[in-house]
Amino acid sequence: MNLRPILWTAIASLALLPAANAQAPWLGHVSEADRAKVNPYANQPDAIAAGKRLFEDHCAQCHGADAMGKKKRPSLRTAEVQQAVDGEIFWLLKNGALRKGMPSWSSLPEPSRWQIIAYVKSLGESAADQRK
Numbered sequence: 001m002n003l004r005p006i007l008w009t010a011i012a013s014l015a016l017l018p019a020a021n022a023q024a025p026w027l028g029h030v031s032e033a034d035r036a037k038v039n040p041y042a043n044q045p046d047a048i049a050a051g052k053r054l055f056e057d058h059c060a061q062c063h064g065a066d067a068m069g070k071k072k073r074p075s076l077r078t079a080e081v082q083q084a085v086d087g088e089i090f091w092l093l094k095n096g097a098l099r100k101g102m103p104s105w106s107s108l109p110e111p112s113r114w115q116i117i118a119y120v121k122s123l124g125e126s127a128a129d130q131r132k
Contacts, residue, residue, distance in 0.1 A: 027084070030091045037087035041111070041118045051119025054112050058105065067123055073101070077126040089117050 041047030056065070062073040069075035076082075081089070093113045096104035105113060 026092055026095075026097050027088060029095070030088050034091040035085055035087045037090055039086035039090070039114050039117055039121075041114045042086065042121070044118065047115045047118045048122045049119075050112075051115035051117070051122075054108075054116050055119050058108070059116065062101075067120060068126060075126065076120050077123055079125055082121065082123075082125045086114075086117050086121070089120070090114065093117070 041051075055067070059067075059076075062070060063076050064070045064073075067076040074081075090113060092102070093105045093108070093116065095106070096102045098104075105116075108116075
């Protein structure tokens with residue numbers, strides 16, 4: 001039995017892990033059950049408008065009114081965020097990333113968190129981030 005192809009596959013897989021975690025270490029903590037959650041408010045204009053108001057009240061002070069980030073707080077218009085599935089972002093809002101300064105928003109009702117996600121996703125990637 002030739003183990004060489006299996007060994008090379010394992011090495012290649014391990015080599016990719018640090019790159020994935022370097023971009024979004026929190027993604028490694030999201031369970032498959034959380035990842036599979038679907039936003040019941042996705043692409044709904046009323047929910048997006050409600051999400052915008054919630055974003056302005058709870059998120060803009062760190063991420064900026066345009067969601068492009070402020071100081072050391074990240075942009076939410078990067079490919080990393082915009083291409084994340086809604087369940088992954090929901091997990092982040094629920095649990096936060098305390099070491100990075102992101103609080104848990106578990107005290108917000110679930111519908112409010114989904115509306116924020118609908119709003120953030122409606123923004124799309126920024127032109128500056130698309131050039132990177």
